Amino acid sequence: MAMTPVVVDHLVKQYGDLAAVDDVSFEVLDGQLLAVLGPNGAGKTTTLEILEGFSAPTAGTVRVLGTDPHRGDRAWRARIGLVLQSTSLDAELTVADTLGLFAGLYPVPLRVGEVLELVDLIDDAQTRVGALSGGQRRRVDLAIGIVGRPEVLFLDEPTTGLDPEARRRTWAGVEHLTSAGTTVVLTTHYIDEADQLADRVIVLAGGRIVADTTPGELRRRGGPSTIRYRLPDHITGADLPAGLARHLDTKGRSLVIRNTDVAASLRGLISWADRRHLDLAGLEVGPPSLEDAYLTTIGEPLTSEVHSHD
Amino acid sequence: MTDTATTAASAVADATNLVPSTKAVRLPGAGKLLLAQIRYQVRLLISSGRAIAVGAGLPVILLVASKGKDTRPDVAGYAVFGLTITAWSTYGVRLVAAREDGVLKRWRATPLPRWCYFLGRILATALVAVLAGAVTVAAALVFYGSHFGDGPDTQLTVTAALAIVAVLLVGAFAWAATATALTSAIPTVEAAFPTLIFIYFPVIIVSGVLFTNLSEPHWLSTLATYLPAQPLIDAVTHAVRHTSGAPFLPVRDVIVLACWAAGGLLGAIVLFRWEPHRSTQRRAARIQQ
Known part of the structure; x- marks a missing residue:
């Protein structure tokens, strides 16, 4: 039977009296991409750093490729790849030289040219790392993470601070890794990143798992579908009938209606708009967003603004 | 599918398999890795330019400034400096x-x-430091x-030059290894230069690297013979003034x-710190929020 690449069993990590990770258990199956979501201080990076072997658990058991990461030897480190939370590269060398140096550490590395194509940096091969943009440097980080053909790849907020274009390029690289069978554990602040990439999502809050599910299932937990309508400039809350006024957002400019009976809500809205001769351009009807579901799960109030997902 | 994705997909197809077989x-051998690491670190030092410039x-500059003065310059002292x-x-x-910056991590x-990394770094620095001395x-x-120095017997022969290179290598290694051990206690980049210089200048001054202090108390001049600067000057001077x-x-x-x-080296092995101080502090602050 194939070994489960990542096994975490009742993991606890204490810093003094404070539990950064408190009785966390999960597994990541072969070829799966697990996204770990959670607010700052939820324990995401602490968990990842234990999986990467940087720190030891206070209690519980962790196994990556059958090995305790804190005791992982060279052979074990050759089988994992990682991208740290912040870029960590010497600036003086070129991209190709940097990758060549790291490739030389592994028994069966990918060719430098292959990796550069994979992360879309082939045109920057001879550019000094220090001259790259933030997004390009993150892709060099990713290239170094995968150059050794890792069986398990850890990505700690790989797209934080990147512009939408750079994020999507990074996503493309990660998607091709998972399609080739690499097991990936990803921490992220971006709900849409988890939605795009993950087979499974874990939500951490206060060091504990508050959800362990698929993106689709997590979305369903977000509650009913939502109708959003931005009021024309000349309409105020006072112009709305009582049934609609209670759905006004905090700024008083949009209606946000969460209701299981979407058809009835729409009929009411359209009928009112028809009487006032209002244009309904911009009316949105959508499923519960993953962000709403995430906020519900970690116990935060839902935002009433229309959520943007670049 | 975008062009980017298409290119990436073909790269994946070309790479026979991203995940290696389990057999x-x-x-790679440690010797090969150590050599690669030394080469890499030397390139970093040379390409930044600051190491050689300083x-x-x-x-x-000190040599040029002392030209034309009555006394000949202390070449050994300047090289050791x-x-x-x-x-x-x-x-x-x-x-x-x-x-x-997280590079070590x-x-x-x-x-x-792990020993390959910091030994490679120390050896590369020793090589560049010797180059600076040379x-x-x-x-x-x-x-x-x-014929430099203070007498007609101070002639630099090839053998003496080789002896000087050897002792400079040992000396540079000693300084870099000790610095490696000390840096574990320096929490920020901003604190690094003042801390290191605060230790450095008293040592080179009592050791007579830049000038000889004849009024130095005896205990201080004895102490200097046990620090790593004066023995280095003495060894270089000895090699220059070698007699058959x-x-x-x-x-x-x-x-x-x-x-x-x-x-x-022992201190470096015991005390060497891979993790940034800042990440530990930041994590503790996040949890306490």
Whole structure:
């Protein structure tokens, strides 16, 4: 039977009296991409750093490729790849030289040219790392993470601070890794990143798992579908009938209606708009967003603004 | 599918398999990795330019400034000045910066043996520091000919030059290894230079690297013979003034330097810190929020 690449069993990590990770258990199956979501201080990076072997658990058991990461030897480190939370590269060398140096550490590395194509940096091969943009440097980080053909790849907020274009390029690289069978554990602040990439999502809050599910299932937990309508400039809350006024957002400019009976809500809205001769351009009807579901799960109030997902 | 994705997809197809087979594979040998690491670190030092600019530039300026004066310059002192400032402060500041930027942490996660990384870094620094010292000696040859120092017996022969290179290597290693151990206690890049210089200048001043202080108390001049600067100057001077039949290098001085090298390396092995101080502090702050 194939070994489960990542096994975490009742993991606890204490810093003094404070539990950064408190009785966390999960597994990541072969070829799966697990996204770990959670607010700052939820324990995401602490968990990842234990999986990467940087720190030891206070209690519980962790196994990556059958090995305790804190005791992982060279052979074990050759089988994992990682991208740290912040870029960590010497600036003086070129991209190709940097990758060549790291490739030389592994028994069966990918060719430098292959990796550069994979992360879309082939045109920057001879550019000094220090001259790259933030997004390009993150892709060099990713290239170094995968150059050794890792069986398990850890990505700690790989797209934080990147512009939408750079994020999507990074996503493309990660998607091709998972399609080739690499097991990936990803921490992220971006709900849409988890939605795009993950087979499974874990939500951490206060060091504990508050959800362990698929993106689709997590979305369903977000509650009913939502109708959003931005009021024309000349309409105020006072112009709305009582049934609609209670759905006004905090700024008083949009209606946000969460209701299981979407058809009835729409009929009411359209009928009112028809009487006032209002244009309904911009009316949105959508499923519960993953962000709403995430906020519900970690116990935060839902935002009433229309959520943007670049 | 976008062009980017298409290109990436073909790259994946070309790469026979991103995930290696599970059968045993042989890791690259440590010797090969150490050599690659030394080469890499030397390239970093040379390409940044600062190491050579400080390590060779300052002593050469001092040499030029002393030309035309009645007394001949202390070439050994200037060469040791260039070497030690490279192996101590330039190296130490770069090491702290690499640690706080997460560069060391990234290397720690690779299959590179950990000793290979910092030994490669120390050896590369020693080589560049010796190069800085050699540039100073070469400049002295240009300015003063092969007879420099304070007498007619101070002629630089090939054998003496080799002996000088050897002892400079040991000395540079001793300074860099000791700096490695010390940097573990320096929490930020901003604190690195003042901390290192605060230790460095008293040592080189009592050791007579830049000038000889004849009014120094006896206990201080005795202490200086146990620090890693004066034995280095003495050894270089001894090699320059070598007379036939005598050893090229003074044994006691070489032993002192070797002890500093071994002690520094031991301290580095025990105290070496891979993780940035800032990440530990930041994590604790996040949890307490």
